[in-house]
Amino acid sequence: MYFYDTYTREKREFVPLKPGEVGLYTCGPTVYNFAHLGNMRTYIFEDLLRRTLEFNGFQVKHVMNITDVGHLTSDADTGEDKMEKGSRRTGMTAWQIADFYTAEFRKDMARLNIVEPTIWSRATDHIKEQIEFIRCIEAAGYTYQTSDGVYFDTSKLPTYGYLGRLDIEGLQAGMRIDMGEKHNPTDFALWKFSPGDQKRQMEWESPWGVGFPGWHIECSAMSAKYLGSFFDIHCGGEDHITVHHTNEIAQTEACYGTRLANFWMHAYFLQLDDSVRMSKSSGDFLRVETLVEKGYDPLAYRMFCLNASYRQKLNFSWEGLDAAAKSLDRLRAISHELGDPSVVDEDYLDRFSEMVDDDLNMPRAIALVWELVRSDLPEGVRKATLLKFDTVLGFGLADWKPSVEEAPAEVVALLTQRQQARAEKRWQDADALRDQITADGWELMDTPEGPKLKPRK
């Protein structure tokens, strides 16, 4: 297998650190609001990665964090905690918010056929680990304290910013962030003190004072706990390259001297057609629920994503989603008509493996799917091979069945009349009756097995 590693900026062969096992850490949601389709693109990518690893026979230990504290509204470390802000907005407590949006997130994952991680880890369940991690960094001499928190001194780490190829000088020059009491623009909070004049909903005792952990420390602490100080793959969205992941690496380098993960993989952004930013903070955004409300199967969005490379920005449009929905419908129908699976075709399987193992080249894998289903292999072989592919693609083809909706009695009556008219070759009457049925919202098809009705879309 070959994956593109952001750290080295090259596609290189993936070899697990421990034979047969893979430690995978994927940055999860900050649960202060719903996840939008852009977020879900990243989770779909990670799902494909996970499925591909398992397809190759690896045992994957997959950890996903739930950020339920400490993620500020600004990376300048001066902003408000997102959870507290969400609490004000909704009237729920910070804890209720976290539970609510975590549940919503898992619902969206399920609707997109995303496999759940082996371990969910909530930041607030690991305060002790995070404090210990900060102490480790402090003992190594990389911290300093200001009036509002404990900070990481990035100037003491020569390798700081390597992942993002940060131009520190340039950052200083074009700086647009409020430094506060920080020594360097890239320094970041490890622990923030609760404001003296108010009590936060989420706060804990620490050696430095009552407060809460910074956003980046949770990933270093929790990944170390579950996967060790150096594990196989760490994933996230492209926006995490320059700040979040850079800081995670800094923390772990300070404490353990490793760059945290052997491979760093990042999914690129989904962009909206009209160039409207799809950020959580803009308030109005597309999410899985939006698709459902519009009558789309969420898996159409999965198909939409699989048609493009994860390392390329992808433009979302309703036209594009329609195309994906249509092709998914066809694939499902074809799959269903292929009947029962027999044996997998080894040649197709080899070609498929080569594609997905080449940095998850899903567009090519999908193209191979079409070639397979239209090949002249026996139906059972095509079906068996397709289902094998689907363990990676994740369309749930094995379980799909055409929906059988009963037409209302009046429509059935019209159909009966039409059959009568046809039998008597009164074609005009037959056509008029079909128009009537169409107007009632049903599509009529004459098949070798007789007429069939299905709801019009």
Place this chain on the structure above:
RNA sequence: GGCGACGUGGCCAAGUGGCAAGGCAAGGGUCUGCAAAACCCUGAUCACGGGUUCAAAUCCCGUCGUCGCCUCCA
């Protein structure tokens, strides 16, 4: 202002040195009383201008255009 990415048929999108995948749409055809569905067939020389090379969509330079990050973001 700093950094970076991209520009492939009507739309989306693979391919990154050796005859340009796939999906959706469109046109033609088979089937059908008609239609639908299904199936078959058809189309791009890769923004533009130079250069390197036996050979470039793929490498280099320039121009134009679009977009992203540097501020919350996956």
